Amino acid sequence: MKTPILLITFNRPDHVRRVLTEIRKQQPTELYVCQDGAREGNENDRIKVQEVRNVIKELVDWPCELYTLYQKQNLGCGPGPQAGITWFFENVEHGIVMEDDCLPHPDFFGYCEELLERYKNNPQVRFINATLYDDSWHCDKSYGFSHYMITGAWAAWRSTWQGFDLDLRGLNAWKFRKQVLQLTKNRVEANWWYSKVLEIQHDTNKKSYWDYQMQIHLFETNAITIHPAVNLISNIGFDEAGTHTWSDDGRGNRPIYGILPLEHPDDIIVDLEKDKKAIWAHKGSGSLFKSIISCLYTTLYYSNGIGHKLLMRYKKIKSHEESY
Secondary structure (H helix, E strand, O other), X not given: OOOOEEEEEOOOHHHHHHHHXXXXXXXXXXXXXXXXXXXXXXXXHHHHHHHHHHHHHHHOOOOOEEEEEEOOOOOOXXXXXXXXXXXXXXXXXXXXXXXXXXXXXXXXXXXXXXXXXXXXXXXXXXXXXOOOOOOOOOXXXXXXXXXXXXXXXXXXXXXXXXXXOOOOOOOOHHHHHHHHHHHHOOHHHHHHHHHHHHHHHOOOOOOOOOHHHHHHHHHHOOOEEEEEXXXXXXXXXXXXXXXXXXXXXXXXXXXXXXXXXXXXXXXXXXXXXXXXXXXXXXXXXXXXXXXXXXXXXXHHHHOOOHHHHHHHHHHHHHHHHHHO
């Protein structure tokens, strides 16, 4: 296949072997592999990282341009993928991105390749999903449209990634809330994302995520995403080796189905009700009252206003009581 593929890896050689075996069947002409470095002082990481590289060296045996970005230090689950995806889109106009625990149906590759070509000149459609975590998503055709993305295994264009910022520097959270409300027509949802923006902007530690920022970036650019009518990716990473997926909550190892040949919808229309039920619902939006209280608390806390001062005062009193 002609479409470039990026494989994001770290220290799970067994997962890499299974996923790369499926990629190998497609024999892409360009394969990019990025790998985070071993954590400092972690001997098991050092061994597993090398084992992953050995698997790649063993399995990439077809005529292929192989490009590797092997980090010497551990960047983490946020900056690591960010660095790899940025590197990928600096070198390709469009492509498929896969994490090492995303086992694809064979149709996944043709699905991505066809849609990348079909919508390459459409400024609205900017992201191609392949995973469904909720069976209530239903399409009359082979795929439908949404405001939401699901990472793991996906496809996009260079222009989609341009402007991505892990720290959300310069983003006005209150204006962004209004934008989400305009897109989704859902006040609970807008409040939740508003709080998430403030949380990310004030997180001074090394971030262990990048998918929230990607969704925020898509909201900010008014992007529309594609969702398949059936699940094309089985996440095999819900195990003790996972960082965020160490316990299966029902999203792991889901069945996968064929989707080709594609039957294309006539119009690009986002069904907001379907979005709310099938995509947002699994986040647990809660009640409107709870969302409003959470929004007010977050605003007060991160603006260093009275809410922040009261919280700090409470923590100081509790600390004094516990020490006494």
